[in-house]
Amino acid sequence: MTDQPDTLFQTPWQGVGDFRFDERVAQVFPDMIRRSVPGYGHVIGLTGLIAKRYAQPNTALYDLGCSLGATTLSMASQVTEAGCHIVAVDNSEAMLQKARELATDRVMDPIPITWQHADICALTLVPCSVVTLNFTLQFIDPSHRLDLLSRIYDALTPGGVLILAEKVTVAEPAQEHLNTLHLDFKRANGYSELEIAGKRQAIEQVLIPESPDTHHTRLQQAGFNTAFEFFHCLNFTAWMAVK
Numbered sequence: 001m002t003d004q005p006d007t008l009f010q011t012p013w014q015g016v017g018d019f020r021f022d023e024r025v026a027q028v029f030p031d032m033i034r035r036s037v038p039g040y041g042h043v044i045g046l047t048g049l050i051a052k053r054y055a056q057p058n059t060a061l062y063d064l065g066c067s068l069g070a071t072t073l074s075m076a077s078q079v080t081e082a083g084c085h086i087v088a089v090d091n092s093e094a095m096l097q098k099a100r101e102l103a104t105d106r107v108m109d110p111i112p113i114t115w116q117h118a119d120i121c122a123l124t125l126v127p128c129s130v131v132t133l134n135f136t137l138q139f140i141d142p143s144h145r146l147d148l149l150s151r152i153y154d155a156l157t158p159g160g161v162l163i164l165a166e167k168v169t170v171a172e173p174a175q176e177h178l179n180t181l182h183l184d185f186k187r188a189n190g191y192s193e194l195e196i197a198g199k200r201q202a203i204e205q206v207l208i209p210e211s212p213d214t215h216h217t218r219l220q221q222a223g224f225n226t227a228f229e230f231f232h233c234l235n236f237t238a239w240m241a242v243k
């Protein structure tokens, strides 16, 4: 992956809610997400292991909101089931273009990858055994989230798995403590107060986190009776939901 440093918020941003997954974000994305999301590398690595365990022959594996394909490539390096293919979906053409470039450098993965430009809220899913929503559902309008999870549940084969990772909100006073520690995490990774404030303003109303209870209840409403956390780091949580 490219490691161009994220300097986007060193100069003032346009305004509240202006964050877009455009060309400028695509250029610095690996550095941005690694420095902003505690536990990101663990979630991506574990996703590959989970995909290896749950992938079923002749099914699709979906990476929804694939960005530059970190989750896709983690799955591709692990899954060996016959006849599987990965469909990596994002609605940012800038992200997908960069993802395709990065993936062409890798020739050793035996599993075919299709990079698809689409809105995941309007996507028709083919039968699949693994679906990932790694840090993506938080960008979907909350009123569309249950419909998306229900369509994922319907497309999964029995025994298939959904992996969901999100920024979460928790009740006070824990929320304030976790927020402070998340800011410390960003500071420790070299972000200035100006950059932190600028990013927060830009992403407000774009990234809408919810509580773990809300996620768990929605997973059950979508049909997943077996849903549990497999990773938790500060205010970020990842779940597996098995059909």
Ligand code: GEK
Binding pocket: 021, 033, 044, 064, 065, 066, 067, 068, 069, 070, 071, 089, 090, 091, 092, 095, 118, 119, 120, 121, 133, 134, 135, 136, 139, 140
């Ligand atoms: C990773 N999973 O590296 N349809 C398709 N894509 C969307 C939509 C939508 N409606 N809304 C947002 N996205 C990745 C990281 S990033 C997380 C995921 C972050 C895409 C958006 O374009 C972006 O690429 C991705 O979801 C979210 O594991 O930036 O914090």
